Amino acid sequence: MDFDPKLEKNRIRRAMREALKAFPSDLKAQASQQLCQQIVQFTQKHPNIRTIASFAALPMEPDLSALHQLLPHHHLVYPKSLPGGSMTFHRVAAFSDLSPGLFGILEPTDSSPHATPPQEIDLFLCPAYAYTHSGQRLGKGGGYYDRLLENRRDDAFLLGICYELQLHNSLPVEPHDIEVHSVLSAPSS
Ligand SMILES: Nc1nc2c(c(=O)[nH]1)N(C=O)[C@@H](CNc1ccc(C(=O)N[C@@H](CCC(=O)O)C(=O)O)cc1)CN2
Numbered sequence: 162m163d164f165d166p167k168l169e170k171n172r173i174r175r176a177m178r179e180a181l182k183a184f185p186s187d188l189k190a191q192a193s194q195q196l197c198q199q200i201v202q203f204t205q206k207h208p209n210i211r212t213i214a215s216f217a218a219l220p221m222e223p224d225l226s227a228l229h230q231l232l233p234h235h236h237l238v239y240p241k242s243l244p245g246g247s248m249t250f251h252r253v254a255a256f257s258d259l260s261p262g263l264f265g266i267l268e269p270t271d272s273s274p275h276a277t278p279p280q281e282i283d284l285f286l287c288p289a290y291a292y293t294h295s296g297q298r299l300g301k302g303g304g305y306y307d308r309l310l311e312n313r314r315d316d317a318f319l320l321g322i323c324y325e326l327q328l329h330n331s332l333p334v335e336p337h338d339i340e341v342h343s344v345l346s347a348p349s350s
């Protein structure tokens with residue numbers, strides 16, 4: 162039988178959902194702190210980075226909210242999902258300014274500033290179900306990041322953010338899948 166990347170992607174998403182559900186919250190918190198420190202170190206090595214696309218974590222994802230305190234001089238922008246697989250990024254001064262939107266994810270509200278054009282974003286912190294060490298990405302299945310990242314600036318940096326348990330040796334890839342330049346992972350045991 163032919164290998165269908167879509168079926169294989171869904172199989173891995175289901176397996177990762179179970180693995181992440183079973184991952185204890187104290188270890189998640191510890192790993193999230195480590196990831197935030199790694200992100201800070203990354204920005205120190207790349208002083209031209211000013212605008213950073215972060216994300217407000219779903220329960221299974223690393224919590225990056227501490228970046229507001231850790232990077233007070235950077236601009237943090239967050240995604241607002243629109244029906245149909247597109248999203249916009251908006252600058253947010255404090256994590257508490259976000260409120261639940263589509264999918265229940267905390268998002269910029271309607272009173273947030275106008276969307277920041279993707280070309281103004283220097284660093285994208287990308288969530289995913291799984292990554293390979295070389296940067297292939299398996300996302301939630303909406304195509305949101307793949308679509309948005311087509312409009313990124315050529316020199317924007319894409320950083321995958323995950324727990325070590327999300328690292329795979331290989332993943333199914335389709336032509337539209339965008340790879341990240343590097344993956345930051347934190348221990349999950
Ligand atoms: N924190 C965070 N924000 C994000 C994303 C993300 O992956 N993480 N997105 C990245 O694209 C966009 C939103 N896309 C999403 C797409 C699907 C699901 C989701 O919960 N999917 C369910 C399955 C839903 C179903 O098929 O019924 C799941 O994965 O369990 C969440 C967000 C923009 N914001």
Ligand SMILES: Nc1ncnc2c1ncn2[C@@H]1O[C@H](COP(=O)(O)OP(=O)(O)OP(=O)(O)O)[C@@H](O)[C@H]1O
Pocket residue numbers: 170246289298299300301302303304305306307308311335337338
């Ligand atoms: N650049 C694009 N233009 C149009 N459709 C796209 C694009 N990228 C992905 N899609 C479509 O979106 C759907 C989901 O793609 P895929 O399974 O790769 O999402 P994902 O990367 O896991 O999701 P996400 O980015 O939301 O985390 C697929 O049907 C795919 O064809």
